[in-house]
Amino acid sequence: MTDRIEFWFEFASAYSYIAVEEIEAKAAKAGVAVVWRPFLLGPIFARQGWTGSPFNIYPAKGAYMWRDMERLCAQKGLAWRKPSQFPRNGLLAARVATVLAESDAIGSFVKGVYRANFVEDRDISDPKVIGDVLRGVGLAPEETLIRATGDDIKARLRERTDEALARGVFGAPSFFVRGELFWGGDRLDQAVALANS
Amino acid sequence: MTDRIEFWFEFASAYSYIAVEEIEAKAAKAGVAVVWRPFLLGPIFARQGWTGSPFNIYPAKGAYMWRDMERLCAQKGLAWRKPSQFPRNGLLAARVATVLAESDAIGSFVKGVYRANFVEDRDISDPKVIGDVLRGVGLAPEETLIRATGDDIKARLRERTDEALARGVFGAPSFFVRGELFWGGDRLDQAVALANS
Helix, strand or coil: CCCEEEEEECCCCHHHHHHHHHHHHHHHHCCCEEEEEECCCHHHHHHCCCCCCHHHHCHHHHHHHHHHHHHHHHHHCCCCCCCCCCCCCCHHHHHHHHHHCCCCCHHHHHHHHHHHHHCCCCCCCCHHHHHHHHHHCCCCHHHHHHHHCCHHHHHHHHHHHHHHHHCCCCCCCEEEECCEEEECHHHHHHHHHHHHC | CCCEEEEEECCCCHHHHHHHHHHHHHHHHCCCEEEEEECCCHHHHHHCCCCCCHHHHCHHHHHHHHHHHHHHHHHHCCCCCCCCCCCCCCHHHHHHHHHHCCCCCHHHHHHHHHHHHHCCCCCCCCHHHHHHHHHHCCCCHHHHHHHHCCHHHHHHHHHHHHHHHHCCCCCCCEEEECCEEEECHHHHHHHHHHHHC
């Protein structure tokens, strides 16, 4: 059995951008397979009584997050631009990622969406933007977007979000390895090490 | 001018325990001086609308924190026992730490209190427990406890907490280096590196 790390991400999440940029190389180096798990934080935050991002609800936490992101990206050599709108609605992107979850294109698509949001400051809720990302990774936008809005995909994404909640996920990025939950990009190395142990 | 790192900690905070165990060695290795800044999270959480620890208010976050602490302490070789009461009231300990902040005993005292809470499962709001810690680091409990309840010390601790709030602190442990705020033990290395740069 291949060692694996489940990667649970939400397209609106700034910290998930860093994890997305790092996980494939780190997992490959350790001989660990990445299982991509797009989900929605909205319903999970709603259960905690939050009607939006905690980074907007708690301004001190938000101000810190933006500075922290800037420093982390500089340190890691990642491109970064603070988006002019936050959080952006990642529902359509999450549905497309649900379509693509088992395909070879998933990593490139996910990275493309995060870069559109957090490097190019584009609105990832716009089907045209998602279409551009799909074209960029060699996929036909029309066909994929139609599949992404099918009832089966909508239901699968809802199930994934319910599963995240049931398994104790409360933020993104999150990782599961051998039943252990790890929260935040700061735990990626620890999670990969466990998968590889 | 000596490079320095301001270390803002709250005795009730579990994650601060790890930072307390690590900061002196990491700072010494980098030639950086530690400035000890005990403060109270209660008034800061109250401003965010929380009447207690977010780890109790948000159970999924709390369950994760306890497992995360267990894993981190195992990984770092630190003793750890989940306290039977959380959070414990750190007011008296913070007042004593305010008395001792500039003394050579501050590091040993602070470590002693965190170990009492997070290794020995003792009630750090109990003056006897704080007295034991003081004796353990060679200080006279009676005299120090009397100083700790003086109006000047109470006022200084309130001022520190106000200062933390004004400077954007929203949790513990927090670090300041050259005006930059770093939150969480995961940022200790980054903060020390900046102080040493």
